[in-house]
Amino acid sequence: MKKSTRFTQRCKQMLTGSLLTIAASTMILPAAATAEERDSFRLAWSIYAGWMPWQYIDESGIMEKWADKYDIDVEIVQINDYIESINQYTAGQFDGVVATSMDALSIPAAGGVDTTALIVGDYSNGNDGLVMKDSDDIADLKGQSINLVELSVSHYLLAQALDSVGLSERDVTVVNTGDADIVAAFNTDGVRNVAAWNPQLTDVMSVPGANLVFDSSHIPGHIKDLTIVNTETLAANPALGKALTGAWFELMAIMGTDTEEGAEIRAFLGEASGTDQAGYEMQLDGMKMFWEPADAVSFISSKEAVTAMEDVRQFSFERGLLGDGAPSADFVGISFPGDVILGDSANIKLRFDPSYMQMAADGEL
Incomplete structure (x- = not known):
């Protein structure tokens, strides 16, 4: 495997x-x-x-x-x-x-x-993160889609990130994406935002224009x-x-x-x-x-x-x-x-x- x-x-x-x-x-x-x-x-x-x-x-x-x-x-x-x-x-x-x-x-x-x-x-202290392409402001997620494994800790991380800037899931669209597909998805022009965990998070961060805007170190414990x-x-x-x-x-x-x-x-x-x-x-x-x-x-x-x-x-x-x-x-x-x-x-x-x-x-x- x-x-x-x-x-x-x-x-x-x-x-x-x-x-x-x-x-x-x-x-x-x-x-x-x-x-x-x-x-x-x-x-x-x-x-x-x-x-x-x-x-x-x-x-x-x-x-x-x-x-x-x-x-x-x-x-x-x-x-x-x-x-x-x-x-x-x-x-x-x-x-x-x-x-x-x-x-x-x-x-x-x-x-x-x-x-x-x-x-x-x-506890996770950076192994889980939210990444945006060509933006470093979580507030810019309003009206956008985020690819992640639905109902996973990535979903939970997104909810915490949105709350930190006064947004909620009603302001965005969650796109359920398998963990094995997250990196490939972020490499396409159509996917601008993802939430992921390591080792995918590290691979996502290597994509040009990627910005880590929120990770589990912001929610210790x-x-x-x-x-x-x-x-x-x-x-x-x-x-x-x-x-x-x-x-x-x-x-x-x-x-x-x-x-x-x-x-x-x-x-x-x-x-x-x-x-x-x-x-x-x-x-x-x-x-x-x-x-x-x-x-x-x-x-x-x-x-x-x-x-x-x-x-x-x-x-x-x-x-x-x-x-x-x-x-x-x-x-x-x-x-x-x-x-x-x-x-x-x-x-x-x-x-x-x-x-x-x-x-x-x-x-x-």
Whole structure:
């Protein structure tokens, strides 16, 4: 599979995923497991810079070491289709999966599966952007068309960009365009504006006359990359949370350094994702990585994180991503540290629980 195709799995089938979400919200889906103590678990992951570390954790033996510490077994499984991996988690085939915060809300949480964001690994900080041809003023978009993957994080980014200059989607025309076609489209005279993510964003920026007018660094924390787990499974099996969190931050402590070992890890992950060390590091540059667990705890406990999720849930409701049965954005409750709750406190289905990351920060794993 080509690098660009593999890299964009996290959003490639967002429209399809949203339709599945709507269907899922009309039925009761099984949890990943009955709330019982177990010793064997499965985590699904898919290709993206912020989630590639799970491959190294698996192949290096780090996961096995932490699983042995808690007398459990953790199978880490790569799924080539990002949305399908979340659907399989939602259906109970996996105990955990990697997902963006928007997808964690709109698929498992909206589908009735109580889900905990166990690890907040990073947020997009420039990897997603809005590009205009021969203009650098977002206000000039009024009356124009923008090509992007509809109902994806690119769509969300556009909504934020328009709002920043007092415009809305009513002032523009969104043209649904497959991620694999974005670069070719922007190279034609008829397409003047696109929203895209890396590596397509970099290719788009190489087109003569291209201007990056808005990117995810303008909305820090809005596009979060998470490792999520079934809440009931986690409650009955805290060893799972400890093993996953311990393994993740053991790697982060090395991977983010300028040491030879850190460089070797980044080179491994670059090759595994279809590029090289330099290409992978370029992808990392467009993200705010939480190399230290204390930094992840601090971020997810901040007002900034809550405000960002407020915008995400409103966008999700307005586009029908919370399902036909959702009367408002409050339909799904979302909890944060400090007893902060967005939405229905009687229907909390997405939980940002930093307790395991705090254990890692305190050296208690």
